[in-house]
Amino acid sequence: MDVLQPVELWTGKQLFSVFLRPNANVRVFLNLTVREKNYCKDLLVNGREIETMCSKDGFVYFHNSELISGQLGKATLGNGNKDGLYSILLRDYKAHAAAACMNRLAKLSARWIGDHGFSIGIDDVQPNEKLRGQINLIINKGANECDEQIKLYNEGKLPPEPGCDAAQSLEAKITQKLNDIREKTAKQLMKELHWRNSPLIMSQCGSKGSPINISQMVACVGQQSVGGRRAPNGFIDRSLPHFPRKDKTPAAKGFVAHSFYDGLSPTEFFFHTMGGREGLVDTAVKTADTGYMSRRLIKALEDLFVHYDNTVRNASGSTIQFCYGDDGMDPSQMEGKNGAPLNFERLFLKAKVTCPAEGVEKLSPEKVSELVESRLSKHDMTPEGGCSAAFKTSLKNFLDEYVKSLKRTWETCDSTKDRVKKENFAIVKQIVQQISGATARQLEVFLDTCISRYHSKKIEPGTAIGAIGAQSIGEPGTQMTLKTFHFAGVASMNITLGVPRIKEIINGSKKISTPIITAMLECDNNVNVARIVRGRMEKIRLGQIAKSIKAVLTSREASVFVTLDMDRIQEAQLSIDANVVKDAILRTPRIKLKQEHVRVLDFKKLEILPHKSDRSEILFNLNNLERMLPRIIVKGIKTVDRVVISKEKEKPETSKYKLFVEGTGLLAVMGTEGVDGRKTKSNHIIEVQQTLGIEAARACIIDEIEYTMNSHGMSIDKRHMMLLADVMTSRGEVLGITRFGIQKMDRSTLMLASFEKTADHLFNASVIGKEDRIEGVTESIIMGIPMQIGTGMLKVRQRVDVPPKLSYGPKPILSS
Template sequence: VIVDDGELISGIVCKKTIGSGSGSLIHIVALEHNHEQVGMFFNNIQTVVNNWLLIEGHTIGIADTLYDQATRRQIGDTIGKAKDAVFEIIDQAHNYDLQPTPGNTLRQTFENSVNKILNDARDKTGSCAQKSLSKYNNFNIMVVAGSKGSRINISQVIACVGQQNVEGKRIPFGFRHRTLPHFIQDDYGPESRGFVENSYLAGLTPTEFFFHAMGGREGLIDTAVKTAETGYIQRRLIKAMESVMVKYDGTVRNQINQLIQLRYGEDGLDACHVEFQRLPTFKLSSAAFEHSFRFDLSNERALRRSMPDDLVRSLTTDAQTQSELDAEWEQLCRDRTELRKLIRKTDDNVVLPCNINRLVMNAQKIFESDPLAKTTLHPRQVVEQVRETCRRLVVVPGDDKLSQEANANATLLMSCMIRASLCAKKVIEDYRLSYEAFDWILGEIRTRFQQAQIHPGEMVGALAAQSLGEPATQMTLNTFHYAGVSAKNVTLGVPRLKEIINVSKRPKTPSMTIFLTGQSARDAERAKDVVARLEHTTLRKLVNSTAIFYDPDPKNSVVEEDREWVSTYYELPDFDVNAISSWMLRIEFSRKGMTGKKLSLEQIAEKITRAFGNDLICHIPDDNLKLVMRIRIMNSDLEKELKEADTTADKMEDDTFLRFIEANLLTDITLQGVPQITKVYMHLPKTQDKKRISIKDDGSFDAIAEWMLETDGTCLMKVLAERDVDSVRTVSNDIVEIFEALGIEAVRKAIECEMHHVISFDGSYVNYRHLALLCDIMTVKGKWCYLCHFFKLAS
């Protein structure tokens, strides 16, 4: 959208343009002009829109929901194909042809595949229906303008309502092995489990209507419960932060004058005056960076295009200008390196005051700069004045070393932005600014940066509490979300927000995100080794069957298939044959489980012997053809004498004791892994934020997808000590555990990241300074405080 002097040049004015968001037309009018202009703007927009509606009118009727025969056929085919695909998967599951995906059971894999097929069908039919509507369709107009409704609403009205979910899963069986009495037992098909293939226009069948009501009821209950929850969260936020304000020395303190931040938001700026801007040097490759930002005095042809001949002649022999330009280039290179160190992602958007691109456009308009004219501006002048402007950006006044360093940190991003956007090459060759225009831009930057400073006395605590409380009311209560891995459930939405601000000792879904280093990150087999080392493994996970036999003669076993190897074993025994019990526990292992966990029978036998000492004896075959283990109890000399004296009493004793041992072996012995980590999922990240960002040889960014692990259960200390684990990036979502392992600084960062994740998952955005203030208040004492104890917070 381009507006020039009150005239709409291009673009569609919609909710995003004149809504209440940051960077909207209203925000920009407020920054560029004053509050009176904004008031006039509001009134005029209303007048224009109301008059337009009088003339044009807006109405939605059945005519807006109709589409042609071809689209109807296409939608029918898509749904038909999806249903066939689901039945095919059901057949595969019946015939044991369906392979479980890594980290999932067969049932989970089946549900995930079916869900994916049905959701794809809904999306495809929806996009078919939308393509058939014209841009003058009233439904479409509403969605594009942003007044009501979304694309999904259109596709549900016209094409297909889609899968109904309860608690994030398909409709569960409520009667005996079926959802409603109208279906046969164990029907896992789409219709039986709540897939609505009709549209609202066509009308729902009775069973579809019933499932739709079940899905809708959950939404209503959620909304009712959510209002109370978020209301209380907001009250606690406000109570904890209401006294926090900016003092006259620029620090942020509470009512008992306790220091919370040295500078509000770490840059001392007011959130009203900042907007998203792009760092021009951040993403470029080295060649493109040099081409766009290095001023080359040796290239006379290029110079003559933008500067008068006499200036060009004087420049070619001017050593001082050359050294100034070299210094500028070195500074730009340092800035770029510094920024890439600070911002560890590929997104070059930053939040800064005074939009420099808009200032340049305004200057070109005010001073009527001709984009093809030659400029008399001297490159040395540009470099010196930009340097002087950056020097005059002061957030932390003072001449001592600490103040200077604090000021450099607070103004770092702004200085980098000014130096990159107003370097000599850009100003002279791209913008062709006159001396007056350039001087005006620098003056505006200084003035606006000064205006963007936060005012002493601003109650930033209440402001932050409201800014965090508002998106909480927009959240869905229970977001059933699968983080990267479809099997792994993560608490999100309001319950997670409560956990974070209560610093819950027992989070509902404790989990870790583990990044790998070296070969393990790139090689799936090596990554599986790490999974095996971390995931808690007990015998129960590896055993096919266990049985207890009365087998009094060891040399001639009652189990036929074991006779051969057992008799050879007892020919030269290394123990007293008379001391062993007549009862024997026989365990058969699953070969798939053993190879998956990378364990051998010898290792398992060693673990059992280590746990029970000489009380048990384990026999395993020499060859690994059969994965069998036979376990007997070893009796002491005293028990042996008793046994010879009385045979009947002992029979009961030994086999019940062996049963106890069997239960203990299956659940209590840890073969490998960390006991707290019950499951580990391995996957390749799809989103940019989980990929490893590396800088290629040519200086451009590369996001590399490497194997990473997600866990159920956490144990940060043990996992960080594991080899092949990247201890820098690996995180846990249990804040108390982070405090014990890494201390209070890490807790502050963890709270910030977790809050950001919860809020941004819904698509909301909260400025960093509000989050930072909350984190600082919670961790200011050197130990985390709950927000519900706001009386303790102050005292």
């Protein structure tokens, strides 16, 4: 990236190239591609994006230590992720190369900031007239849309959201509109600000802040939330006495239309303090909760480590895992996505770039497949040679994809054979082969690098993976907001997330706050089928489908007549008639009626007689019956509160439907006609164990922790979650990481005494004369002896018995 005309100049990109490779003697050839925070897909050629031509220079590309494109920000330099510049230098060229490059950059950055400065002033957050007009336009348009929704609601014409009543639908729609205002103003602002604007630079390079923060300073603070909703009513039917009663407009429920630069009005300021108070309380409560949670995790997992036979065992020698994480790899060394050992794309690029290919014939797809098969059949790629089946499969899949793309290129080349002249085609064929494909040496280097790296990333025996796993789950908990409720794709459905959800999972709670079953449908592309299945699950009470329930008292007899509303039943696509209602009444134990007490008059009418008892009690029984009949559950699952149809769009032309079931009853949901029981999941771990068994509960623990972490934008290596799930389920039941669960894990007395209820454990152990073998971490520390973990797992022993003397050669003939 040189500037040669009109005069020769250095560019910033050349400087970065010098940091990595100051002179020809430094053998550091870095190859790396990273998408920075400000990367945008704006250049498409034949439907394919040209990454390096990003208009904001957000695609960082290093080719043999030369910076070809991109502005370096947090994603490249300091994100702590596995794809960053220093991580790759550390892996490919060891610590010295990474430290030297870090030093060079630090010295230059400090000198640059010292000479030029970087400060923020009031003019950085001052909007110009044009921007102010655009922002006002967006806010007014959003406010008008909210007013239209409120008008529809007041007239009773608002179309309801799935599973919501009119008030919930209005709240969902208004919240969505107000969130759109904040996002649109932020987007507009980022376009209009000058490229030298200091807050903008900080946001784009990733050092601090986001577009929303800048938008709050310059344009609009946005909606304030309390408990995940708009500001609640603190007075009678209103949030503050400054507003009319039952006012649902944005301003009356906590929307702050001003920016911090403009200043907030008194009511806006009050709403802002309500939101801020919740943040402070959350922080205080969260600190105590996450601290205690981390302590419990550490105590439960502290003595787990990897043995020389690859198993993970506890202090008493019980096996927790036969192979750590199913593949025996070290989580801290993983490079690829989703905890994969290697990033094949980067390594293949590196092999192609660092091995010269000029004048060397490129391999045909068939030859590539042949070389790959021969290399993968060698001993170091078999389970006996220390390779997992998953790694071999992933490497083979990557190379199969490469072979397919190579075949497509060569076939395209062959198809043009007839359309171009023979002499021209020979040149074209040669160029295509030079551009696409790899040489035998490149492929050999790539395969050898992958396999040797894979074997070097195995976890070492003695590693205290229990303590590492506990810390890896506990520490991200401190970064979570405490109370976060949302459910993707459904307006009114709440699900517990954040620290409370992690606590529920780790405690193995028998009752959770928001149990939800995700039911997949056998026919998932028809909304009417989804409605029919929902009708089979949802609780339908007699009061919802009856046109009338009347008590009739004559001189001869007393009875209750029930008439069903068949129009409503057909509209809701429910298969209910008088006989179904009769069966439901007889099944209800509280009413205590027998067959002869219920008469079916026709398909929509029933007559119900009260108990034949004393004449003085007949009126009481009749009124009691009339009161209890509307509550009878005619159809559906008793433990289900409600069912919501969710629509997920994968492609514009195909929409898939699934059901979210609020409540418990996994077995009943799986057994409902139309539900695909094999794909149905629940977030209630204890219920999963009772319904499907301990292995399903283990999978559920892993999935739920992963889902909760991902909801907060965090990713943890799956091996840590697998270890926790295995500890919780290794004894055949789900044991929570609590004082009761840890006690059931059959731990030593001193370890239990160091955790909670110290006096009780010591007293009980002394009464029954319990023995402690001093095997775990805690016991060893208490007794002042080395822990049997890490280097302490090795024992040097001396032979005590004297071995017999060995004599060599012939025995003497004469002996004294």
